[in-house]
Amino acid sequence: MSLPSLADRAIILHAHAADWRAAVRLAGDALVDSGCTTAEYTEAMLRMVETHGPYIVIAPGLALAHARPGPEVRHDGLSVVTLAEPVEFGHAHNDPVSVVIGLAGTAADAHLTAVAELANAFNDSGAIEALARATEREGARAILEGRPVA
Amino acid sequence: MKIVAICGAGIGSSGILKVNAERVLQRLGLTATVVAADIDSVSRVAADAQVILTSEEFVAAIGATRADVIVVQNYFDTDELAEKLQAALG
Numbered sequence: 001m002s003l004p005s006l007a008d009r010a011i012i013l014h015a016h017a018a019d020w021r022a023a024v025r026l027a028g029d030a031l032v033d034s035g036c037t038t039a040e041y042t043e044a045m046l047r048m049v050e051t052h053g054p055y056i057v058i059a060p061g062l063a064l065a066h067a068r069p070g071p072e073v074r075h076d077g078l079s080v081v082t083l084a085e086p087v088e089f090g091h092a093h094n095d096p097v098s099v100v101i102g103l104a105g106t107a108a109d110a111h112l113t114a115v116a117e118l119a120n121a122f123n124d125s126g127a128i129e130a131l132a133r134a135t136e137r138e139g140a141r142a143i144l145e146g147r148p149v150a
Numbered sequence: 151m152k153i154v155a156i157c158g159a160g161i162g163s164s165g166i167l168k169v170n171a172e173r174v175l176q177r178l179g180l181t182a183t184v185v186a187a188d189i190d191s192v193s194r195v196a197a198d199a200q201v202i203l204t205s206e207e208f209v210a211a212i213g214a215t216r217a218d219v220i221v222v223q224n225y226f227d228t229d230e231l232a233e234k235l236q237a238a239l240g
Contacts, residue, residue: 052158052189053207058166058225066162068188092206093223103162112186115165122226123170 006144010034010079011137020089021046024065026081027102036077037104041067054089057097061128063089066103073104076114080140082132098132121146151182154196156204156212160188166225167203174232180239201238
């Protein structure tokens with residue numbers, strides 16, 4: 001799966017979330033709204049954190065919300081949520097979180113192509129902050145696709 | 151040489167680690183197989199690994215192992231990864 005160009009419904013900018021659960025739910029809802037997953041996938045993403053802790057906060061300010069491939073995934077996709085007020089996930093180093101990426105894949109190897117492209121975008125150390133500040137969907141898309149922001 | 155990246159699901163975050171570890175190894179001129187796996191399969195997948203890359207949250211669950219366990223804080227910081235891999239492999 002290469003990163004599909006993100007549908008408008010998969011991008012939510014400057015949303016309000018009371019806590020990390022609400023933030024993950026927003027990313028899950030965006031995956032559901034864009035037709036990628038069923039609501040059960042959102043619950044599975046929440047369970048990953050409840051079971052294993054806040055390890056999905058993989059970089060300062062960024063959480064990669066995801067669960068295993070399964071019947072809850074209709075097709076591969078991503079969602080992006082930026083938060084008006086950052087929330088704490090309880091991570092030792094990378095809190096608070098202002099960007100939540102939702103990731104859904106139908107198979108593990110499909111995920112790897114998508115995460116390689118995410119790595120391309122976010123290995124640029126300014127990308128998370130730039131995404132958190134983006135006010136237009138097109139700007140957010142450009143950052144995720146590693147294009148210069150117009 | 152085998153390196154295993156461990157996360158909860160064996161896909162998203164361990165996938166990022168795998169991709170970036172491969173990039174760093176290439177930069178350092180090192181050759182290794184990098185595999186992404188979930189925490190439930192760590193004892194099987196990492197039995198013959200020299201290095202395990204993971205987050206703080208999984209260290210206890212990984213338990214006793216002959217591999218060097220490297221805790222990565224920022225998965226997108228290839229300099230951090232390079233420094234830690236070099237220290238473990240050098």
